[in-house]
Amino acid sequence: MPDERPDPVFDLFNEIGIINQLSRAFFEARLPKGMLLPHFSVLNHLTRLGDGRTPIEIARAFQVPKNSMTHTLVGLETRGFIETRPHPKDGRSKTVWLTEAGREFRAEAMARVTRDMTPILPAMEADALGTALELLRELRVSLDKARD
Amino acid sequence: MPDERPDPVFDLFNEIGIINQLSRAFFEARLPKGMLLPHFSVLNHLTRLGDGRTPIEIARAFQVPKNSMTHTLVGLETRGFIETRPHPKDGRSKTVWLTEAGREFRAEAMARVTRDMTPILPAMEADALGTALELLRELRVSLDKARD
DNA sequence: CTTTACTAGTTCGATATTGCACTATATAGA
DNA sequence: TCTATATAGTGCAATATCGAACTAGTAAAG
Numbered sequence: 001m002p003d004e005r006p007d008p009v010f011d012l013f014n015e016i017g018i019i020n021q022l023s024r025a026f027f028e029a030r031l032p033k034g035m036l037l038p039h040f041s042v043l044n045h046l047t048r049l050g051d052g053r054t055p056i057e058i059a060r061a062f063q064v065p066k067n068s069m070t071h072t073l074v075g076l077e078t079r080g081f082i083e084t085r086p087h088p089k090d091g092r093s094k095t096v097w098l099t100e101a102g103r104e105f106r107a108e109a110m111a112r113v114t115r116d117m118t119p120i121l122p123a124m125e126a127d128a129l130g131t132a133l134e135l136l137r138e139l140r141v142s143l144d145k146a147r148d
Numbered sequence: 149m150p151d152e153r154p155d156p157v158f159d160l161f162n163e164i165g166i167i168n169q170l171s172r173a174f175f176e177a178r179l180p181k182g183m184l185l186p187h188f189s190v191l192n193h194l195t196r197l198g199d200g201r202t203p204i205e206i207a208r209a210f211q212v213p214k215n216s217m218t219h220t221l222v223g224l225e226t227r228g229f230i231e232t233r234p235h236p237k238d239g240r241s242k243t244v245w246l247t248e249a250g251r252e253f254r255a256e257a258m259a260r261v262t263r264d265m266t267p268i269l270p271a272m273e274a275d276a277l278g279t280a281l282e283l284l285r286e287l288r289v290s291l292d293k294a295r296d
Numbered sequence: 297c298t299t300t301a302c303t304a305g306t307t308c309g310a311t312a313t314t315g316c317a318c319t320a321t322a323t324a325g326a
Numbered sequence: 327t328c329t330a331t332a333t334a335g336t337g338c339a340a341t342a343t344c345g346a347a348c349t350a351g352t353a354a355a356g
């Protein structure tokens with residue numbers, strides 16, 4: 001019987017799962033009580049790529065089910081970090097906008113996380129980081145396409 | 149005001165989060181109803197690294213809280229895929245063992261996932277894959293050390 | 297126009313996850 | 327030995343997650 005050693009790709013999934021756990025814990029330890037990583041991620045997403053997006057676009061960006069995104073957005077709206085407006089062209093939809101409080105909160109949180117994260121990061125060569133990012137992007141795109 | 153573009157490391161976390169979602173969905177779609185990725189991952193872990201480990205060792209390997217692991221192990225034991233025995237040297241602890249059914253199930257599930265996954269994977273150069281894995285391992289170790 | 301198929305978003309219910317508190321045992325120090 | 331402290335595992339309660347069904351609106355086809 002041959003050695004049952006799985007493909008290195010499975011090792012990759014393994015590492016990804018673990019880093020996901022660790023980074024989630026790291027971020028959430030630096031967010032106010034009840035704020036979760038998805039909240040922060042969405043604020044970040046809207047800051048970087050621009051607000052005015054629809055919930056479903058955001059859900060697709062993170063590859064989470066749309067009802068999960070509803071839940072996350074409710075949390076952000078309750079905290080006053082986003083507001084929603086009707087979609088100008090599609091009555092079923094709506095658009096998501098950052099509030100001033102949302103922008104400020106995101107900037108502070110980002111600064112806090114960066115400050116704590118930077119000193120503990122290993123020295124990663126820019127080349128290697130680029131290679132890794134590129135590979136993960138390709139992998140993500142493939143998995144995305146395969147979603148039936 | 150400077151451009152608020154985050155470090156590429158944050159892009160990395162982003163990709164990791166998305167791949168985590170996608171791969172979780174991919175695996176769970178190919179497992180029996182109610183079986184989740186953590187169940188499969190633990191079977192895999194025990195197969196590859198050997199059984200007879202304690203729950204807390206397994207929890208640490210995946211960086212999940214120990215009560216989460218309790219829950220996962222209950223699921224596996226209920227399905228007859230693992231069994232536990234008292235720890236020979238530590239009365240507080242116990243050891244986790246694969247059953248024959250567990251080994252078989254894991255082999256079949258792995259075959260199924262591999263069969264469906266292989267054709268959709270992008271052509272990844274071994275070099276790039278190695279580089280990425282190495283980088284992620286370093287990152288994981290750093291994050292692990294930083295856990296206070 | 298009207299019918300039909302599709303899509304955005306929410307609600308609901310089932311289940312997973314995890315923090316906290318607790319028990320039992322182990323270990324270290326006086 | 328006795329005491330204090332730390333660790334393994336579980337139970338419980340709070341909450342996150344997500345599939346399925348639903349509502350409302352859109353698009354496409356005749």
